[in-house]
Amino acid sequence: MASFNKVILLGNVTRDPELRYISSGSAVTEVGLAINNRRKGPNGDLIEETTFVDVTFWSRDAEIIGEYVTKGTPLMVEGRLKLDTWEKDGKKNSKLRVIGERFVLLGGRDGGGPRGSGEEGVARPKRAVGGRPNAPSGADHDAEPVGGGGDSHRSMAGSDDDIPF
Numbered sequence: 001m002a003s004f005n006k007v008i009l010l011g012n013v014t015r016d017p018e019l020r021y022i023s024s025g026s027a028v029t030e031v032g033l034a035i036n037n038r039r040k041g042p043n044g045d046l047i048e049e050t051t052f053v054d055v056t057f058w059s060r061d062a063e064i065i066g067e068y069v070t071k072g073t074p075l076m077v078e079g080r081l082k083l084d085t086w087e088k089d090g091k092k093n094s095k096l097r098v099i100g101e102r103f104v105l106l107g108g109r110d111g112g113g114p115r116g117s118g119e120e121g122v123a124r125p126k127r128a129v130g131g132r133p134n135a136p137s138g139a140d141h142d143a144e145p146v147g148g149g150g151d152s153h154r155s156m157a158g159s160d161d162d163i164p165f
Contacts, residue, residue: 005080005081006078006079006080007077007078007079007080007081007098008076008077008078009033009035009053009055009076009077009079009098010035010074010075010076010077010106011033011034011035011036011053011074011075012033012034012072012073012074012075013031013032013033013034013069013070013071013072013073013074013075014032014033014034014052014071015031015032015071016069016070016071017029017030017031017065017066017069018030018066019062019063019065019066019067026058026059026062027058027059027060027062027063027066028056028057028058028062029056029057029062029063029065029066030054030055030056030057031054031055031056031057031065031069031075031100032052032053032054032055033052033053033054033055033075033077034050034051034052035050035051035052035053036048036049036050037049037050037051053097053098054095054097054098055077055079055097055098055099055100056082056097056098056099056100057100057103058099058100061100061103065100065103068105069105073105073106073107074106074107075103075104075105075106076103076104076106077098077100077102077103078100078101078102078103079098079099079100079101079102080098080099080101081096081097081098081099082096082097082098082099083095083096083097084096084097
């Protein structure tokens, strides 16, 4: 039986990312995203639900996220679900997270978050970055190549060859 594991999220970053390097030298950072969903309840009232999701980025993507993303930054992420399990004090724990494979920084160069440039009404082109699923990574990454091969750079829209911004 075939399997498919793909997630696309659009939300706001909940905390400043902390870039770190594992023993193999690969960069890793974790970002929390808050995704809001509005719907009408049974009596017609507007109900707002917020879902919090942790997203882990590796290699160059982690470095870019660590440098350009701050709390409040709107971010679009494409990735896959991964279930982490561990045992602590004899109790089994698990957590579902997203392994980020591609992302788009939304807003202007300054992140476009709540601290934006003061040009909220001005439309700016969106720049796609990230998305190097075939890049070497640490043992914890375990990313599968997504089609193709070699060291191609992929993103949701275009190439990241023109980074830094």
